[in-house]
Amino acid sequence: MYKWIYKQGVKRRNPLLPTAENFLQGTDKWSRAELEAYQLEKLKVLVSWAYKHSEHYRRKLDEANMHPIQLQTLADLQRIPPITKKTLIEENEAIHATANFKRLIYSETSGSTGSPLTFYRNLEWDARHRAAIHRGYSWYDIQPWDRNGYFWGYNLDVKKHWRLKIMDKLVNRFRIFSYEKKEILTFIKNLNRADYLEGYSSMIYYVARKIEQENIAINTNLKMIKGTSEKIFDAYQPTVKKVFGRKIISEYGAAETGIIAFECPEGNMHTTMENVIVEVIEGEIYVTNLFSHSFPIIRYALGDYVEVDTETKCACGREHTIVTSVMGRIGKEIIGHQETYPSLTFYYIFKNIVMDSGDAIRYQVLQHQKGHLEFRLEQHLSPSIRKQLEAEIVKYFAQDMKYDIREGVDFYRDGGKLKDFVSFVETV
Numbered sequence: 001m002y003k004w005i006y007k008q009g010v011k012r013r014n015p016l017l018p019t020a021e022n023f024l025q026g027t028d029k030w031s032r033a034e035l036e037a038y039q040l041e042k043l044k045v046l047v048s049w050a051y052k053h054s055e056h057y058r059r060k061l062d063e064a065n066m067h068p069i070q071l072q073t074l075a076d077l078q079r080i081p082p083i084t085k086k087t088l089i090e091e092n093e094a095i096h097a098t099a100n101f102k103r104l105i106y107s108e109t110s111g112s113t114g115s116p117l118t119f120y121r122n123l124e125w126d127a128r129h130r131a132a133i134h135r136g137y138s139w140y141d142i143q144p145w146d147r148n149g150y151f152w153g154y155n156l157d158v159k160k161h162w163r164l165k166i167m168d169k170l171v172n173r174f175r176i177f178s179y180e181k182k183e184i185l186t187f188i189k190n191l192n193r194a195d196y197l198e199g200y201s202s203m204i205y206y207v208a209r210k211i212e213q214e215n216i217a218i219n220t221n222l223k224m225i226k227g228t229s230e231k232i233f234d235a236y237q238p239t240v241k242k243v244f245g246r247k248i249i250s251e252y253g254a255a256e257t258g259i260i261a262f263e264c265p266e267g268n269m270h271t272t273m274e275n276v277i278v279e280v281i282e283g284e285i286y287v288t289n290l291f292s293h294s295f296p297i298i299r300y301a302l303g304d305y306v307e308v309d310t311e312t313k314c315a316c317g318r319e320h321t322i323v324t325s326v327m328g329r330i331g332k333e334i335i336g337h338q339e340t341y342p343s344l345t346f347y348y349i350f351k352n353i354v355m356d357s358g359d360a361i362r363y364q365v366l367q368h369q370k371g372h373l374e375f376r377l378e379q380h381l382s383p384s385i386r387k388q389l390e391a392e393i394v395k396y397f398a399q400d401m402k403y404d405i406r407e408g409v410d411f412y413r414d415g416g417k418l419k420d421f422v423s424f425v426e427t428v
């Protein structure tokens, strides 16, 4: 029945989805050369299209003295200047293509400050995005209509519950609405018949820990647990694996770019090379969405620090570029008395400790004032690890920063989402 409901939904929402799904199944085992040739072909189409139909890109390409015809290799893409979220918001109208589309899908995503970014996606863009997720599911033998449990953040509007519950029923989903024991017990009962779980990884971990601490019996046979939109700490994995039988896998993407990468059963995040071109310049990611015809996304500075690996051959056989790590958001900087530092510094501090001691630490850093940091750690540290952490902090900040390390404390939450670095310092 759920399959039938799902297929009806697809027909209504986006009839292009089945074709996109079949295509991505076919290209899953393509060689690198095949994938890159395909990218170049689609890139040429996109850039010519943008030049013809988007006022913003036409102006930009003219200014860069770059005519679409000059785009002959993937490297030529670098001749087009990157675009930022700020520009997507400010030049919104001029970026949208003026061509006539039969149907468009409205999309909205929050900006970190101020106004949200709104845009319209053409059906093929949407179909490719969904198909990429579904291909990822298929690596775990999951169909989109299979039964799933859903975790999300706190602070739900109770009045909206009933609507969500109906929607959930239709898509064979159950969700946890609060993190009280009664709700958790109901959720666990539902797990018996679930094929996969998804949601905020901090919440998946939180529930796993609760189940472990209270020794609650649980019977489940999950094929996949997927974390979305939050950093997945290594420190989550042992507990989650012990309680739910699997580790949390990652998916990487954003509303503007669509799915960029999905983790395979061998533990590597493969980029969806058929949909997006990923460039990494000085550690920062730039994404081109090859099907973003209604609102061209070309060399978009997404705002994350990432590392990619184009050499390693994954044991799963896929030759798609591997995103080895998403190291955190670019944005708020760490402000010392004298200097500023990228927020990425914390990634290195804690990575060094894991490398040396094997201890993954669940951390959050808050900055309330210039030249001072508050390190919040969920667990208590052994004296030697604490010493090492202090040494790492001094290594990166020297005398420029005072700090407190607080062990065994809760994390600060901004809405539902958990961030590893939160700064309250106003910068101009």
Ligand SMILES: [Zn+2]
Pocket (backbone or CB within 6 Å): 264, 265, 266, 267, 268, 270, 314, 315, 316, 317, 318
């Ligand atoms: Zn793989």
